[in-house]
Amino acid sequence: MSKLAYQRLDDLLELLAKQTAPLPMKELAKSFSISERTVRTDIANLNDLLSNVGAAITLVRGQGYLLTVHSKEQFNDWWTESMSSADSFLTTSEERQAYLLFLLFKNESPLSLDDFLDRLFISKNTFYSYLKTARDNLLSYQLKIVNRPNIGFEILGNEFAKRQAISDLLIEKDLQEYLIGFTEMELALFDNIDLELLQKLELDYLAPLELLDSDYYHKNILSHFALALSRFLAGHEMSEFPLRVPSLKQHAQKALRHFLAELDQAFDVQLTNEEKEYFTYYLALNAPRLVETEATSHSSTETAQSIVAELLQAIKGTSNFDWIEDKMLVEDLTSHIEGFINMNLMEARRSNPLLATIKKSFPQAYDLCLTHLEILGKKHGLYFSQDEVGYIALHIAGAMERNSSSNHRKYRVILVCGTGRAMSRIIEAKINKYYQETIEVVDRLSYVELQQCDLAAVDFVITTVPLEQLSIPHIYINMAKLDKEIVKIEPFIENFKGAKSEIYSLFHKEFYLHEDSESKEQLLKKMTQQLVQKNFVPEDFHDSIMKREAINQTNINEWLAIPHPMSLSAKRSAVSVAVIPNGVDWGSGDLVKFVFLFAISKEDYEDTEEIYSLLLELMEREDIQQAILQQSDYQSFLTHIKQL
Template structure:
C-alpha cells in the first residue's frame, strides 16, 4: 500500500530515510530511472505531503538531498501507521516478511538485482536477511535455491508451502482477523472472493465448529481460504494419507460447504485436497471427529489428570492442585488433545513466548509433569502443548489461597475500623496473604511471637511500633499506605531470596567468548566442588535445555536441572557483558542458574517472581552490565 501519491515517491522517500548523508540528484535519477527534472518535481511533491508530518527533504548545495526531521516521532507515526505495503524496508523484520512473502507465493526465479533495487540495501544486508529467511523456512522442509543466470526460487512440497504461509505470514495478524480486516489473507488469495468465502464459512461451518477460540477459528478459516486459492492456481497437494473420521451430523455440512465453494469459485477439489481440508477443520475443532475412541480417550484423560494433580500435590503441598475446576479443565484439555493426536496432529499456541516469559513457574511445573506423562503413557507432547497446560496451572495458582505471607492489622479504635482496613487490603492485594489478623494494640503487645507476621499495619503512631515490618496506615492517604504495603511485600520476597540463595562464590563475569555448554559445565564443576550438587547435575542441565529453551525476554537464561541432582539450594549468577550465544539467534547477557532442591519446589515460585522484576527492568539490567560485581547484584535485589 502506497503512503504517498504514487509509488516512485514512496521509493525515493524510503531511500532517503535510510541515508545519513546527502544523496546527489544524479544518484536519485539513476535509482528511479527518470530525469533529474522529474526527480526535482518528485521532491517538491514529497515535501508537500510530509512537511506537516514532521519531516522535509532539503537540498544541500553542491552535496545533494537530505531528509531532515523537525519532529521525528510525528513522522515515524505517520510513516509506519497501518503500513501493509512491500516498500517500507527500514528494518530487518520488514525485509524478512517481504522475502518470505515473495518466495512463498512466486513460481518464477527472482534475481538478486531485483531484490536489491526493491529493498534499497547492500548485498551484505541482503545476505544476512537471506540467512534469517532460510532458517525460518528450514522448519518447514523448504529451501531457497540459487541458479546462475536465473536467480533464486523456493523449492519444497505444496503442503509445506501452505503450512509456512499459515505460520509465517497469516499468524502475524490475529488481531486483524478478529476485527475482520484480514489484509494478508485477502492479498494472498485475491483469486477467491473473500466476502463470498466468509459467507459460505459462516453459513455451512460456523454452526458445527467451536467458537471458544479466535485463534483456532482463524487457523481453519485462513487454511481453507488458502487451499481454495492454491487449487485455483493448479497448485495441488500431491500426497496426503490422513483421512480423519467425521461425526455423521457434521459430514453433510462440510460436504455442502465444499460443493457450494466448487460452484462459486469455479474450482474442482480433488479427493486428496478434501482430506486435507477436513484435516484442517478437525485439527482446530476436534469436536468434529468421530467419537469411536471418545470413551477410551476420556478415561485416559481422567487417569492422566489424576496422576498430574496427585504428583503436583506431593511436590508442592499446595491446595490449588486439588481444585476441582483445575481438574475439570485439564480433563477437557487432555481429551481434546488425545482426539487431535488421533489424526497425528498438534496445536500451536500463539502466546507460547508470553507463557514462558510471564509464567515461568507454572511452565516449569508443566515441563516436569509432561516428562512423566510421556514416560508413563507413551504420549509425545510439544512445547506448545506444555504451554497450554502451564496456563491452567497459572490460573489455578492465581485463584488459590496458598500464600505464605501473613499480616496483622493493629487498630486502637476497635474491630470495625480494622475490619474496614482488612477489606481494603484483601481487595487491593487478592491472593497475597494466608492470614490477616485483627488486633488491638494491647493484644499485639502481648503476642509472644510477633515475628509470626511479616507485615504489621497499624493506625497508631507509636515509637514502640517503629520497626521495619510495621507500616502506618493513613486512611486519609490510601495510595501512600497501599504503596508502602506493596513495597514491603516486594522487599520480603527479594531479601528472602538474596539471603538464602545468593553467594559471592557463586557469581562470575564472563568476558571471553565461550559456548553455552562450556559455561554450564564450568558452573556445574564449581557447585559440585562445594557440594551443592551431585555429579549428575551438568547432564541434568543439558537434559532440561533439550526439552525447551530456558531463555526469557531474549537476554536472560534461567537454566536448571531436570532431575533431583541438587544437594543445597543456590542461585549461580553469571554476567556476560558481550553476550553469549545460547540458542540459535539468541544472545544472553545474564545467566541465573537455579539449583533448587526438588523438595523446595514451592520456593521456585518466589524465586521466579523476584527475578521477573529484574527481567523486565532495563535499568537494573543496565546497572549490572555497567557494574558487574556481587555487591551490585545484592544492591539490585535488596
C-alpha cells in the first residue's frame, strides 16, 4: 500500500477497496478493534488523501461505508504506483519487520535511526522491538546488527551467511506466488539485474539437465542464482565457500560450465571460483540426482534400488498393496531416493513445501511410508525426515490412484457344505467358473467347523445349510437347484459391494465417546480398552498405538487426529470415535477435538480409502464440526457424518 500516515489507514483502505457493497460501521470497528469514533476519524483522514486521486469514501445511509471512484484513470494510476513501491510489503507487522531486514541487507551504506523511522512509519519504541526480533533471527546465521555512532546500523558477518539469511528470512516460499514468477521481494532484492535474461539463459543452457520436473526446486535454483549474481554485482563477493561442494556428473558439469561462461558475457562479469562453487552447490542441492557419488558411480543407485524393493515388500506384507511389479513406481522411487542419498553425502537437507498438504490430503499413503522408512533408514544408515517421507508418500499416493480401480482384491469367502468335501469341491468349481474375478474361496467347512471358525478375515459365507444367525453376511443356495442358485450370488455381491462401501458401518455406538479427557494418553487407553473388550483388537493394541505416536504425532491438523497402530493387527475393522468439546493436547500445543482411532484388519486396508476421504471432507465443513461438538449422542454424530 501507499505511504499513509499510519498502518491502519493502509489496512482500512485496502479492506474497502475489496468490497462491492457498503460495510457497516460496527463491522469496520470490530475488524480493527477500535471505536466507531476512531473509524470516523480514519475515514476523514483517508478522504483528505483520496480527494486528490479521484475517489472518496461515502456513507450509504442505513448500510455503511463504500469506496466510490469518480476518476478510474486517476485512481488506478495512483493505486498502481503505490502498490508497485517497496512499501507494498508493509501491510502487517511481520512485513514491516521483514522490510527492516531488507533495508539492512540491501543498502550499500548504514542507515540511521531516522532513516528507519521515516521508511517504516513506526515509533522509536516499535523500531527497537523490531530490531531485537531481527537480531534474534540472525543469531543462527552468526550475523550481528551493530549500530556505529553517527554512522548507522549495519549487518556484520560473512557473505555466505548473509545470502542464507536473505533466502530464508526474506524470500517467502509461498507456492502460488513463488512458482509463477518472481515475488515482489525478489524483484526488489534483485533490481540490479535483468531477471528475464537470467531465466532465459538458465532455461537455454541447463535444459539438458531436465530441471523442470519440479517447479519448486527449479525456482529455488533460479532464485539462488539471482541472489548470487545480484550480490556479486553489488560488490558483495564471497571470499570463501564454507561447505563441501559435491562433484556433479559429467554432463551436468559441462552444462553448468557453459551456462556460467554465458552468464559472464551477458552480465559483463567474471565470477570467481568461490561464486562458481555457490552456483554448483545450489544446483546440486535442488537437483541431487546430478551429484556423482564418490566411491563408484553405481553405489547410490544400488542402495536406492534395495531400499525401494524392501519398502514395497514391506508395504505388501502389512497392507496387501502389491506394487512390486509397478515399473513406473519403482523407477520414480529409485530416482528420487538416489537423489536423497546424494543429499546425505552433501550433508544437506531440503524442505518440503507440500508437507502439510500431503499429510492432510494423502494421510494413508504418508503413514504407509512413515513406519517402514523409519526401519529402513536405520538399516541403511539414513535418516528419512518428515519432509522426505512426504515426497515418497506422493509417489505411493500416485500408485494408489493408478491401481485403485484395476487391482481391487477379490472377496474372501468360506463355502459351507454339510454333505462332504466331494460336493463342496463341485460347488467351488461352479463358483470359480462364474465368479473367478471377484470371489476367492479361502476354505470349505462343515456346519460344525463353521461354529469354531474365526470369521474376522472373511467377507461373506456361501452356505448350502440354512443358517439363522451369523456374525457376517451370508447367502444360502439350494443344492437341489444348484445351477440356478449359483446365479443368485451375483445380485448378492452387488448388494454386498454396496454394503461394504458403506463406510459408516465402521462406526459403532459402543465405540463412540463425547466427553472431555484429561490427556491424550488416558483417552487412547480408554478407546483401545473398548475395542479389546469387544474382541476387535488384540491386547497389545494400545502399546502399538503409543509406539506409532512416538514416531510422529497422528493429528493431521490442529484439531483432528487419526491414531492407529504400527501394523494392521485388528481382528475386525472398526473406527472408534472420540469427540472432545474442549480439546485435548495432542502435543505441540494442538488441541484436538475429533479423534478417529483406526482399528483396521490387513484384509480391509485397501477398502479404507473412503474413510480417509470422509475425514478430509469433514476438515472442510465447519458447520458439521460445530454440530457434532454441540450434540453428544451417537445417532446425531452419524446423521451429521452422513451429510458429508
